[in-house]
Amino acid sequence: MGKEITDRSEDYSQWYNDIVKKAGLASNSAVRGCMVIKPHGFALWENMRDQLDKMFKDTGHVNAYFPLLIPKSFLSKEAEHVEGFAKECAVVTHHRLMNDPDGNGVVVDPSAKLEEELIIRPTSETIIWNTYRDWISSYRDLPLLVNQWANVMRWEMRTRMFLRTAEFLWQEGHTAHATSEEAVAESRQMLDIYAQFAEEWMAMPVIKGVKTANERFAGAEDTYTIEAMMQDTKALQAGTSHFLGQNFAKAFDVTYLDANQKQQHVWATSWGVSTRLIGGLIMTHSDDDGLVLPPKLAPQQVVIVPIPKPGPEIDEVAEKLIAELKGKGIRVIYDQDTKKRPGFKFAEYEMRGIPVRIGIGKRDLEKGVVEVARRDTKEKESVALDGAVDFVENLLTEIQDNLFLKALKHREANSFEVDDMDTFKKVLEEKGGFIYAHWDGTSETELKIKELTKATIRCIPLDGKEEAGKCVFSGKPSKQRVIFAKAY
RNA sequence: CGGGGCAUGGCGCAGUCCGGUUAGCGCACCUGCUUUGGGAGCAGGGGGCCCCAGGUUCGAAUCCUGGUGCCCCGACCA
Numbered sequence: 001m002g003k004e005i006t007d008r009s010e011d012y013s014q015w016y017n018d019i020v021k022k023a024g025l026a027s028n029s030a031v032r033g034c035m036v037i038k039p040h041g042f043a044l045w046e047n048m049r050d051q052l053d054k055m056f057k058d059t060g061h062v063n064a065y066f067p068l069l070i071p072k073s074f075l076s077k078e079a080e081h082v083e084g085f086a087k088e089c090a091v092v093t094h095h096r097l098m099n100d101p102d103g104n105g106v107v108v109d110p111s112a113k114l115e116e117e118l119i120i121r122p123t124s125e126t127i128i129w130n131t132y133r134d135w136i137s138s139y140r141d142l143p144l145l146v147n148q149w150a151n152v153m154r155w156e157m158r159t160r161m162f163l164r165t166a167e168f169l170w171q172e173g174h175t176a177h178a179t180s181e182e183a184v185a186e187s188r189q190m191l192d193i194y195a196q197f198a199e200e201w202m203a204m205p206v207i208k209g210v211k212t213a214n215e216r217f218a219g220a221e222d223t224y225t226i227e228a229m230m231q232d233t234k235a236l237q238a239g240t241s242h243f244l245g246q247n248f249a250k251a252f253d254v255t256y257l258d259a260n261q262k263q264q265h266v267w268a269t270s271w272g273v274s275t276r277l278i279g280g281l282i283m284t285h286s287d288d289d290g291l292v293l294p295p296k297l298a299p300q301q302v303v304i305v306p307i308p309k310p311g312p313e314i315d316e317v318a319e320k321l322i323a324e325l326k327g328k329g330i331r332v333i334y335d336q337d338t339k340k341r342p343g344f345k346f347a348e349y350e351m352r353g354i355p356v357r358i359g360i361g362k363r364d365l366e367k368g369v370v371e372v373a374r375r376d377t378k379e380k381e382s383v384a385l386d387g388a389v390d391f392v393e394n395l396l397t398e399i400q401d402n403l404f405l406k407a408l409k410h411r412e413a414n415s416f417e418v419d420d421m422d423t424f425k426k427v428l429e430e431k432g433g434f435i436y437a438h439w440d441g442t443s444e445t446e447l448k449i450k451e452l453t454k455a456t457i458r459c460i461p462l463d464g465k466e467e468a469g470k471c472v473f474s475g476k477p478s479k480q481r482v483i484f485a486k487a488y
Numbered sequence: 489c490g491g492g493g494c495a496u497g498g499c500g501c502a503g504u505c506c507g508g509u510u511a512g513c514g515c516a517c518c519u520g521c522u523u524u525g526g527g528a529g530c531a532g533g534g535g536g537c538c539c540c541a542g543g544u545u546c547g548a549a550u551c552c553u554g555g556u557g558c559c560c561c562g563a564c565c566a
Contacts, residue, residue, distance in 0.1 A: 013560085032558070049518070088565075123566095217566090237566060259499060276566055308524040343526035361525055371525090403516070488566095 007288050012232045019282055020161045021350050023291035033159035033166030037275070043299035045169065045275060049149065051201055051297075052273065054173060055193050061145040061173060066127050067272065068151075072127040076292075079249040084218020085122045092118040097360040120153045124323075125219065125270055128174045129252040136176055136266060139258050143186070144176040162279035163236075163488055170274035176266040178256065180245070183267035184222075187243040189270040191224040194239035195283040202277065203294040203403035204228050204284045205411055206238055207483065209459025214443050217270075221245035227458045227483065229411040230283035233432035234300040235458045235485035238280050241271035264279075279488075284407050285376075291353030292376055294403050295396040302332040302392060303354045303373060305345050307361035307371075309335045314360050317370075317385065321358065324389040330396065350375060355399050356392055376402055421452075424472055424484070428453050434485050438478035439470035449473055 005018035020026050025041030037045065053063070069092060076082045096112030121127065128146075135146060153167045173190060177183040190207055198206045206226035216223045220242035228238045249255070249265040258264050285292040295301050302325060306314040318334050325332045335345055342359070349357055359371035370388055373380040376399050383391045414433030418424045427435060439445060439457065449472075450456050458480045469478045 017560090028558070030557080084565090152566095154565075156566095158560095158562080168566080189550085240566070272566080274566060330516065338524095341524050341526085343524090343528085344528085347527045359525080363525070 002221055005288065005290065008231065016279075017161060018284060019286050019291055023286075025278065025282075025291070027160075028167050031166075033156060035161055037169075040293065040299060041278065042158070044278060044281075044293070044297060047297045047299065048197075048201070048277060049171070050199055053147075053149070053194075055197060056147050056171075056173065059145075059189065059193065061147045061175075063133055063148065064146050065148055065150070066124050067133065068121055070121050070124075070127045072117045072119055074130055075119055077126060078219045078247055081125065081219035081251075082245075085154070089122055090120040090153050090155055091422055092120065092256055101146050117319045121150070122154045123270075123272075124148060124152070124172055125174065125248055126252070129248040129254060129268070132172050132174075132176055132266075132313075133252050133254045133383050133488060136254055136256050139178050139256050142176055142178045142256060142266065143182060145173075145186075149172040153479070160279070160488075162275055162282070162329045168275045169421075170272050172270060172272040175269045176249070176254065177268070178264070178266065179257065180267050183269050184243050187222070187224055187269040187271060190269070191226065191239075191241040193273070194241065194273060195226050197273075198226055198238055198277075198280075198415055199229065199404065201294065201296045202281055202284070203296075203400055203407060204238070204280055205404065205408045207459065207461055208463070209452070209461045209483065211240075211459060212446055212457045212482075213445070215456065215458075217242045219244060220270075221247070224462075225459050227485075228280055228284065229407075229434060229485075230280070230488070231410065232283070233414045233434075233485075235434065235487040236276075236280045236283065237458070237487065238277060239271070239273040242269060244268035257302060263306045285403050286353070289347075289378070290351035292403070293353035293355060295355045298331070298353065300331050300333045300354050301396055302330055302348050302356045302358060303345075304332065304334045304358045304360060305333070305342055305349070307342045307359050307364075309338050313362065313365065317360055317365060319359075321370075321388060325392065328389065330393065336461075346373075350378075356395055358392065374399055376406075407411065419469070419472060421472055424449075425453055428455055428484075428486070432486065434458070434483050436481040437484055438469035438471040438479055438480075440476035441472045442474075445471060445473045449484065453484075458483045458485050458487060 005022055006014040008015045023040065024038050026037050028036040029036045032062055052222045058451050076084065093114055094108045094112045095114060096109040097106040098109040099108045132144065134385050135141065151169050156164050156166055175186050177186060195206050195208050198204045206228045208336050209225055209227060211223040211225055217240060222243040225237055226239045229235045230236055244265055246265040248268050252265050255263045256266055281420040282291065304318050304321060306318065322332050322334055353375060355375050364370055364382065368385050369382040370385055372383045372391060372395065373378055374395060414431060415436065416433060417436045418427055424435060426439060435455065446457055460480065464480045466479055467481065470476065471478050
């Protein structure tokens with residue numbers, strides 16, 4: 001047997017690492033906390049990126065690119081922002097190397113010290129707002145709706161493939177508006193887009209909500225979030241959209257002249273999703289046999305495996321199928337390797353998460369059928385060659401829907417309403433999951449519960465119903481339940 | 489930043505305690521033959537600054553000293 005992965009029940013964390021490596025998504029690199037994203041993983045990211053990019057553009061956004069390096073002084077202009085990121089910044093201090101006088105390799109040339117250190121961006125608010133000052137002068141320049149696809153670096157103490165790497169890829173939208181209302185509407189719109197993307201494309205159900213003050217982005221007035229539940233019932237923050245108020249406009253003195261000829265500070269938002277989504281995708285759908293991908297994002301949706309190997313008759317049938325599938329916009333590959341045997345190929349493509357496999361064998365062809373196998377349920381059936389293309393097209397849709405429903409059921413089965421602290425602890429220990437409980441609205445209570453249980457408030461759900469209740473910890477009055485969970 | 493582990497061919501490991509021929513095994517790779525409907529078999533073959541720097545010794549992957557790096561588990565974070 002070739003590649004074995006650890007069962008989820010045995011060690012969920014190890015299972016996750018095994019999937020990432022053995023499905024060919026990424027590998028560790030020579031640099032601490034930084035991974036190599038391999039072609040299969042990057043193809044997945046490209047599909048996600050392309051779809052998100054389309055959704056951004058459909059809502060009036062444009063792309064631009066800002067520098068990787070940020071002058072140190074910029075970062076400190078917004079007090080909360082710098083406090084939030086200072087502890088995890090990589091700093092560029094010199095610009096030249098020289099031969100080691102002692103003869104071994106190269107060393108930093110001390111004479112090439114920078115006057116002002118440069119920070120490798122942990123996020124780009126500061127350099128972008130410094131630029132916006134020059135871009136914005138009139139209400140006619142607003143709204144300014146810009147997105148950037150970029151890499152950022154956060155020197156995290158503990159890293160995990162895709163979920164928390166020191167360097168990661170993401171998009172960060174940065175918008176400027178004339179009014180508070182417009183900016184809030186923008187941040188809510190982008191949250192909706194993230195939720196739509198997560199559910200319709202990733203087949204990953206999410207809950208839209210707003211973060212508490214404790215969990216808010218450094219420098220934001222409000223942070224909106226989409227929260228997903230992983231298979232181990234822990235929560236994953238999958239995307240955030242921030243209403244920044246006028247904090248950055250004031251810090252970087254970005255003003256516009258309104259129609260009444262008054263200088264006003266602009267209102268801002270920023271929003272981002274990252275390669276972390278790939279981690280979420282893995283932990284939502286995959287199983288002990290490997291990766292499971294939603295068809296809409298799978299780099300290859302269908303693989304055709306000739307049984308036992310390619311040959312004129314099989315090739316002819318395969319090529320006809322490929323042409324028809326491609327005609328319907330379905331991404332299909334044909335495995336013509338003659339050395340590897342079918343069994344090996346089956347296992348390999350299951351590991352890599354290709355949603356549908358078509359097996360074409362001589363025996364089947366005599367009966368005018370092919371074998372169609374779906375990755376999500378691992379079911380196989382014989383399908384008449386005539387209707388095979390339509391069958392596969394429908395199957396892809398069915399898999400996409402099935403994955404979403406399965407994940408949704410899992411979340412519902414692991415969500416609990418809890419009204420007292422004893423039950424809270426018991427449920428969290430025995431079942432984990434999302435705990436809907438009343439909360440008095442104070443950071444103090446939130447932190448105490450975290451200390452007691454390791455659970456944090458993931459969000460205050462946006463569509464939560466109003467309901468009079470008492471805080472699960474303090475007994476003080478509360479109007480709405482919030483979601484507590486252990487999180488990644 | 490604490491706790492643990494690891495560093496030997498592309499990958500996964502043994503060998504290290506107790507120094508001694510040519511550093512070994514599985515997978516992968518190359519050649520050939522036989523195979524091929526769920527991870528093929530046999531035969532042959534190629535590939536190693538044994539993490540780095542010092543030291544001990546006739547002799548170091550192995551012992552000593554000092555580094556460095558990565559991974560995993562916690563606290564902090566997307």
